Amino acid sequence: MPELVAPIAGNVWKILVSVGDKVELDDELVILEALKMETPIYCDDAGTVTEIKVKEGDAVNEDDVLIVID
Amino acid sequence: MFDILKELIFSSGAVSLTGGNLVMWLVAFVLFYLAIKKQYEPLLLLPIAFGILVVNLPLTFLMEPEHGLIWFFYHYGIEFDIIPPLIFLGLGAMIDFGPLIANPKTLLLGAGAQAGLYVTFFAAILFGFDLQEAGSIAIIGGADGPTTIYLTSKLAPHLLGATAVSAYAYMALVPIIQPPMMKLLTTEHERKIVMTKLRPVSRLQKVCFPIVTAMTIMLVVPPAAPLISMLMLGNLFKESGVVERLTNASANELMNIVTIFLGLSIGATMTATTFLNPKVLFIFFLGLFAFVVSTGAGLLMAKLMNLFLKDKINPLIGAAGVSAVPMAARCVHKVGSEANRRNYLLMHAMGPNVAGVIGTVVAAAILLKNLG
Numbered sequence: 001m002p003e004l005v006a007p008i009a010g011n012v013w014k015i016l017v018s019v020g021d022k023v024e025l026d027d028e029l030v031i032l033e034a035l036k037m038e039t040p041i042y043c044d045d046a047g048t049v050t051e052i053k054v055k056e057g058d059a060v061n062e063d064d065v066l067i068v069i070d
Numbered sequence: 071m072f073d074i075l076k077e078l079i080f081s082s083g084a085v086s087l088t089g090g091n092l093v094m095w096l097v098a099f100v101l102f103y104l105a106i107k108k109q110y111e112p113l114l115l116l117p118i119a120f121g122i123l124v125v126n127l128p129l130t131f132l133m134e135p136e137h138g139l140i141w142f143f144y145h146y147g148i149e150f151d152i153i154p155p156l157i158f159l160g161l162g163a164m165i166d167f168g169p170l171i172a173n174p175k176t177l178l179l180g181a182g183a184q185a186g187l188y189v190t191f192f193a194a195i196l197f198g199f200d201l202q203e204a205g206s207i208a209i210i211g212g213a214d215g216p217t218t219i220y221l222t223s224k225l226a227p228h229l230l231g232a233t234a235v236s237a238y239a240y241m242a243l244v245p246i247i248q249p250p251m252m253k254l255l256t257t258e259h260e261r262k263i264v265m266t267k268l269r270p271v272s273r274l275q276k277v278c279f280p281i282v283t284a285m286t287i288m289l290v291v292p293p294a295a296p297l298i299s300m301l302m303l304g305n306l307f308k309e310s311g312v313v314e315r316l317t318n319a320s321a322n323e324l325m326n327i328v329t330i331f332l333g334l335s336i337g338a339t340m341t342a343t344t345f346l347n348p349k350v351l352f353i354f355f356l357g358l359f360a361f362v363v364s365t366g367a368g369l370l371m372a373k374l375m376n377l378f379l380k381d382k383i384n385p386l387i388g389a390a391g392v393s394a395v396p397m398a399a400r401c402v403h404k405v406g407s408e409a410n411r412r413n414y415l416l417m418h419a420m421g422p423n424v425a426g427v428i429g430t431v432v433a434a435a436i437l438l439k440n441l442g
Contacts, residue, residue, distance in 0.1 A: 007414040026411070034416055035396045037403065042411055062267070062417075 002045040004067040006060045010034030015056055015067075021049045023069060030054075030066050045069055086128035090342025097345070098123040098337075101235075110242035114215065114333045118235060121337020133338050144335035149227070153328045153335075154220040155300040160325030161216075161427070162304025163317045165395065167279050169421040172268040175375065176387065176418075180425025182371025183391025184433045186211035186364025191437075194356050199349070202226045205437040207353050210237045211360025212430030213244075213394040219336065220297060221434045224442055231340035232350045236357035244397040245404070247358070248365050248389050252405050255369040256385050261409035263384040265418045273309070280305040287432065293442075294435035301427070364392045368422065383418070390419040393426040 013033040017023060027043040051068040054060060079085060101119035105112040121140065125133050132138040135145075147153040170176055187208045194204035202225040209221045210233055218237040222230050240247060252261075280302035287298045307317040372388030386406050390398040399419035406415040 007412075008416055035400060035420075037400045037416070039403070039407075039414065039416070040411075 001050070002047065002069045003065045004029055004041065004043065004069065006032060006062055006064045006066055007041065008032065008034050008039065009061045010039065010059075012054045012056050012058045012060060012066070013038055015052060015054070017049050017052075017067070019049050019052060023047060023049060032060070041066065043069070081129075083128040083130065088128075088342060090346050091126040091128065093346055094122055094126040094340065094342045097340070098126070104239075104242075111238050113329055114238050114336075115235075115242075117330055117333025118238075118337035121334040122231075122340045123337075125338040125341050133341070140334055140338040143331045144338060147328070147331045148219065148223050148230070148335050151220065151223065151296060153332045154216040154223075155296045156324060156328045157216040157332065158297050159300040159304040159320045160322075160328075161395075162280070162301040162306075163308045163321035165301075165305060165308075165424050165427070166420070167305060167424055168271045168276060169268055169417050170424050171271045171275050171279055173418070173421045175379075176383075176421030177425045177428075178375060179368055179371055179388045179391040179422035180427075180429040181391075182374075182388065183364045183368035183422070183426055184212065184429045185367035185371075186360050186362070186392075187430075187433050187437075189363045189367075190356055190360035193359060194352075197352055197356065199352075200226075201441050203229055205441045206233050207356050208360055209233070209430070209434055209437065210240065210353075210357035211364040211392070212426070212433060213237065213241050213361060213364070213392040213398070214427060214430040215241065216332075217297060217393075217430050217434045219332070221438060224438060227339075228344055229349075229353060231336060231345055232353040233357070234336045235340075236354045240357060240361045241394045241397055244394050244401050247361055248398065248401050249405050251362055251365045252369060252386055252389050252402075255366055256373070258409060260373070260385050261406060262413065263382050264410065264413050265384055265387075265415065266381050268417055268421075273311070276309040277306070280309065283428070287428070291432055291435040291439070293439045294431050297431045297434070298428070301431070361392065365389045368392060368426075384413070384415055387415060387419045387422050390421075390423040391426045391429070393423070393430050395423050395427060396420065398426070399423040 010032040014031040023043045024046050028040045030041045032039045047069040050070045098119045101115050104110040105115035132140045191208035194207045206222040206226040209218050222233045284302035288295045304320045368388035368391030372385035386402045390402045402419035403416040406413040
């Protein structure tokens with residue numbers, strides 16, 4: 001099952017999808033905040049969001065799973 | 071009755087106002103605007119602007135040696151070299167040297183970007199500045215406020231206001247100044263390079279880093295000691311993990327307190343007579359030149375390194391070799407993600423960025439040793 005991981009450490013600023021949403025390649029799914037800068041994270045695979053592992057405001061490390069896509 | 075009124079008028083500051091004072095008010099109001107409305111480095115520009123304003127109100131004698139309130143802040147804070155090292159203590163407590171430890175070759179980028187300093191040094195001499203003034207102007211290219219203030223206060227205190235304001239102004243303008251240079255000196259293909267992940271850095275390495283760096287740099291360039299010792303002490307507080315209170319005090323309370331006195335004192339050095347001088351315009355021009363050349367030197371250094379590296383680095387991160395933490399790293403990240411939206415250069419750029427701080431301090435120490 002494809003997973004969207006955090007490419008950099010930071011705080012989850014905004015989650016732009018919810019469970020059940022259909023997503024396409026290159027959709028903006030999450031915005032992370034690192035060093036007071038917003039960094040959008042793009043979808044790597046088309047599919048349906050099955051699980052969101054973080055909530056807004058969470059601190060994440062590099063490689064932490066943010067979203068599971070089926 | 072008339073006499074009293076007359077005396078009141080003539081003892082008021084208003085009659086002693088000069089045209090220069092009015093121009094300086096204008097400068098203060100421009101800085102107020104930039105700080106409050108545009109939020110350009112407001113923590114510094116706001117107290118600086120207020121310092122400029124009050125020192126250009128005649129007969130207040132706030133900068134009168136031995137008497138004026140702000141003179142005491144200036145004398146004991148800046149002339150005694152207390153405040154810039156204390157700012158460095160706070161910076162050390164905030165900076166994560168992890169990306170530099172993970173990828174030590176980025177130290178070369180932090181050093182490479184200092185080339186702009188030396189180019190500007192000679193350019194300033196050509197423009198007729200003396201050696202001490204040229205050194206103080208060149209250091210603006212390092213894009214490090216406290217270091218600029220530290221060096222200028224030692225070499226050419228009469229230029230303090232101009233060099234400090236131009237250093238902070240250009241740091242705030244990084245997102246405008248750097249991208250054209252980045253695009254000019256790199257190809258689309260190079261900007262798209264995705265870098266391999268940084269290796270994890272152990273706590274032991276992070277704790278050893280400030281100790282080893284402090285010892286090495288102070289043994290090699292002793293005049294760097296006041297700034298580098300405080301920077302590394304702050305970082306040791308942070309990375310040791312056992313003195314959270316000292317870390318927080320350095321990074322927050324102490325930093326904020328000294329920032330007030332720093333900004334106010336710097337602003338107060340900018341009286342009409344010292345600031346309204348054709349030389350000051352040249353300082354702003356040369357400062358910008360230094361900044362641009364440093365950015366270019368960092369980029370070219372990165373491209374040079376790529377000739378020898380198997381795992382190519384994205385040459386954009388060279389631009390972060392000017393200090394300006396973290397503005398330059400953010401700027402690199404942004405330009406990199408414009409070329410390739412899956413390019414996350416932020417942490418890669420933090421390596422040269424923090425190396426730039428060390429590089430600028432060393433460059434300042436070398437200038438100080440030879441010119442002081």
